[in-house]
Amino acid sequence: MSKDKMELKPTKIRPISRRNHLFFSLLGFTAVFVGLILQEYSLKLPGLILLVAGLATLMLGFFKWREPEFSFELNEQHFIWHLKQGSLEIAWDNIIDLRPLAVNKGQGKTELYYLGLKLWNLTPIIENVPLRMAKSLYHEYRSLLHVALLEAQFRGDDVNQLQEDADHWIDQQGLKVTDLKGVFAARLHQLKLFLGADLYLPVTSLDRNQGDFIELFLSFKQQYELNK
Template sequence: MDNKNAILKVRAQASRHGIEFLLVGGIGLVFIMLFNLLRPGEISIVEIFLVSSCLAAIFVGFFKTQEPYYSFTYTNQLLIYHHKVGHWQLKRENFHHSGVPKVEQGLEYLELNAVGIKLNNIDEFLTQIHPRIAGRLLIEQRHIFMQVVQKHCKNGNCPSEWLVEETDYTAPSGQLYKGLIAMFANRTQHLRQLTGYDLLLPANALDTDIWQFSADLNRWKLNPSEFINTRLQKDVSN
């Protein structure tokens, strides 16, 4: 039976197996230290390598546990993106379509390792995003944005506003934004100009590959109830 109030929560690849990494790294480190204490002689190169591997596993596990357990929540009317410093939400009516951004590379096109979202109304989105997550996304996604800029500035002459976002932005509605929200808005404007999309969703925040996730978003847009219930039934069967 179709459930009009169903909610689908999606877990990101980035948050998976954090506890497992911590346990394996911690147990391995304790075992190696005990082994080295109980046997005579100096520590070997192999033991140093194993200790380094265990420490690396502990660090990876720690950072994974800092990520939100769920990265996306779907409802019939909202898409919510969860980040470790906050979240943003997008109304279904404001979602135009999604796809994989591409930039020209010679005679071919380079696909970015992210999913792009085109909005119907950027002003509506800006009114609900918090400056803290806006600032963090500006930093985290800069390397993806610079890939786009570099492909459009092969001669090295890039517009200055592409390289450093301005701290003032006037929305189509006439609303004036300042600070981090304005910088984020200017980034979205440049992204749309260069790729046709306003927002980027990095691959490590997704539960599938970028092409499948993009298709899922478009399915949610067309028929949210059917998409959510199909996914919930699939998750139960698995």
């Protein structure tokens, strides 16, 4: 390694959404246990309320526990996105930028709870994304489709293409992609027209404020460029 190159230390991001899963699980279990005891002592209503609240808290802890321990990983060659439905590796040389997303609202702008990832080429993403992950993101991005529709209406743009569910996608080489991956890619294409990004990373997947994460992300990208 030349003296001009820098050694990158892999960094893993723990999602905020997974925090306190053990606390909520124990709290829920305790509430359920106490609720059952109250039921035995004929305190039906308080016991029932505590039982229902405990079950809800226990389920919250369970769903937090099911989230992957790490949401993102940054290393020398890739940015890796982890979901419970699978993982996706994105090469640094396919990444253009990462930035906060904002849309027009009234007289100003409002930020979305997503960071926008811009890519040079979507094809490697569609080729490598696990099917379960593509399906999960397709449904998650429905809310962003509504945001894109409002943004298009604000600009006075044609909204017809946003109101249609395309069943395929044409890549940069003119190849037609169908089935689930084609539908997912078509949804990403729709969103990019009005929100300007290729992928959308929820800020609840971060372990720090979004400004600090973007700074970390871009520093890895810049160091990758220096080390090539």
